[in-house]
Amino acid sequence: MSTGTETVGARAAADASLGADPTRSLWQRDAAFIDGSWRIAAQTDEIEDPATRQAFGRSARCDDGTVEAAVRAARTAFDPWAARDRPDRLAVLRRWQSEVELRREMLVEATVLEVGAPVDVAREAHVDLALEIMRTTLDELEGPEPVERIGNSIIVREPVGVVASITPWNYPFYQLVLKAVAAVAAGCTVVAKPAELTPLSAYLLADAAEAAQLPRGVFNLVPGRGDEVGERLVTHPEVDLVSFTGSTAVGAHVAAAAAATIKRVCLELGGKSASVVLDGADLATAVRTTVDMAMLNSGQTCSAWTRLLVPVARLEEAVELAVEHTGALEVGDPTRPGVALGPLASARQQAQVEGMVARARAGGARVLGARPVPDRGYFHPPLIVTDVDEDDEIVRDEVFGPVLVVLGHGGDDDAARLANDSDYGLAGAVWAADTETGVAFARRLRTGQVDVNGAAFNVHAPFGGFKKSGYGRELGRYGLEEFTEIKSIQV
Known part of the structure; x- marks a missing residue:
């Protein structure tokens, strides 16, 4: 499966212009990137296209020896890289940025193939947004190093050291940019482990690092399995910080395993975000936007607004609007422009979503919008679920599929209670008659990010969770500071 003859042709031309080895398929990979060069792995794993259930590529399956070599390379590279001043570091990283941007269409194709994201979603939400974040992250290095004085103390921030960047399968390139690029920009060195389902965009980032002549050992790539490569990185005594995105259950294990070596951990985990419609808000706009956010990336988005809370008197109206809008979303071949939802990422994910929906239906919920899919x-199919109790599984747990739950609330206090009655606190939305009312309500929500009346995503603002959605922040200045230590110098 490809993204069409034009994209394949563009990729072939790009391969030639970027000096790719014409004897090697772009998606057949058998090596780790360590200390500036490629190291062949003893084993490889197949990469499956979730739209066809057919294997289309391979990736290295690294072992303990490979991880040791990568961590050793990162440790050796750390002191000289951290010692470079900002302008010098920035000049190197701008070359990396340029090489990544040259691979834009290849990154789009990789995302369609390994994630199953529709080509429009892959380009806009996965690749172009990540490229914007890479640019703005490097923009943070413009200007002098910030220095704060408190009395007779100089407060400085210094790179934390070797960072293990462990990324998920749902937004593979985007998440890797959030972690690895920010860590390297902060002066750290990185060992990256992409999800075993979706490692190919990480290979493209490593290709760009090689082409940009990033100093040896600054960025290392070790694909493999979580219980092998990921576990070794989390427990390795020479890794100073683990930045992990994934499920809450695995995040808890990561935090516990890292504690043995007293290393810092940044966790971006699950979510069950509420989109709250208050009295006087534009219901139609709120519902349509919430449906779009809930279904983005086939619902496989940790910050998706998957609970829609509306005034109880308008519950049926909201449900009808949601079903109508959901019916307009095309599900199908992700290579076709205009398709809104592609497949889920794996058989396991499909079974999880189907199981939760079936249990909700058996418990008396109305499940609306079902229709044939490939x-x-x-x-x-994208679904609307209502007539549920607030303690039901589908209301409280992360489905991670194209399912929106609609509930009624009895006013502002009840809406705040329902929104906060969750183990999670990653994102959310408020829809109000005016901005002032919306902001006041947003301050009542125990969540890391809240959009008021459909406000635009801000790549400079910090992103991260409360409660079981994790801790630590990504994006902008706060994202860079996550990879630093604070030092006080008394003078």
């Missing part, structure tokens, strides 16, 4: 891949 049966070749791991497709699932």
Whole structure:
């Protein structure tokens, strides 16, 4: 499966212009990137296209020896890289940025193939947003190093050291940019472990690092399995910080395993975000936007607004609007422009979503919007679920699929209670008659990020969670500071 003859042709031309080895398929990879060069792995794993259920590529399956070599390379590279001044570091990283941007269409194709994201979603939400974040992260290095004085103390921030960047399968390139690029920009060195389902965009980032002549050992890539490569990185005594995005259950294990070596951990985990519609808000706009956010990336988005809370008197109206808008979302071949939802990422993910929906239906919930979808891949229709109790599984737990739950609330206090009655606190939305009312309500929500009346995503603002959604922040200045230590110098 490809993204069409034009994209394949563009990729072939790009391969030639970027000096790619014409004897090697772009998606057949068998090596780790360590200390500025490629090291062949003893084993490889197949990469599956979730839209066809067919293997289309391979990736290295690294072992303990490979991890040791990568961590050793990162440790050796750390002191000279951290010692470079900002302008020098920035000049090197701008070359990396340029090489990554040259691979834009290849990154789009990789995302369509390994994630199953529709080509429009892959380009806009996965690749172009990540490229913007890479640019703005490097922009943070413009100007002098910030120095603060408190009395007779000089307060400085210094790079934390070797960072293990462990990324998920749902937004593989985006998440790797958030972690690895910010860590390297802060003066750290990185060992990156992409999800075993979706490692190929990480290979493209490593290709760009090699082409940009990033100093040896600054960025290392060790694909493999979480219980092998990931576990070794988390427990390795020479890794100073682990930045992990994934499920809450695995995040808890990461935090516990890292504690043995007293290393810092940044966790971006699950979510069950509420989109709250208050009296006087534009219901139609709120519902349409919430449906779009809930279904983005086939619902496989940790910050998706998956609970829609509306005034109880307008519950049926909201449900009808949601079902109507959901019905307009095309599900199908992710290579076709205009398709809104592609497949889920794996058979396991499909089974999880189907199981939660089936249990909700058996418990008396109304499940609306079901329609035929392609049966070749791991497709699932976008659904609206209502007539549920606030303690039901589908209300409280992360589905991670194209499912929106709609509940009624009895006013502002009840809406705040329902929104906060969750183990999670990653994101959310408020829809109000005016901005002042919306902001006041947003301050009542125990969540890391809240959009008021459909406000635009801000790549400079910090992103991260409360409660079981994790801790630590990504993006902008706060994202860079996550990879630093604070030192006080008395004078």
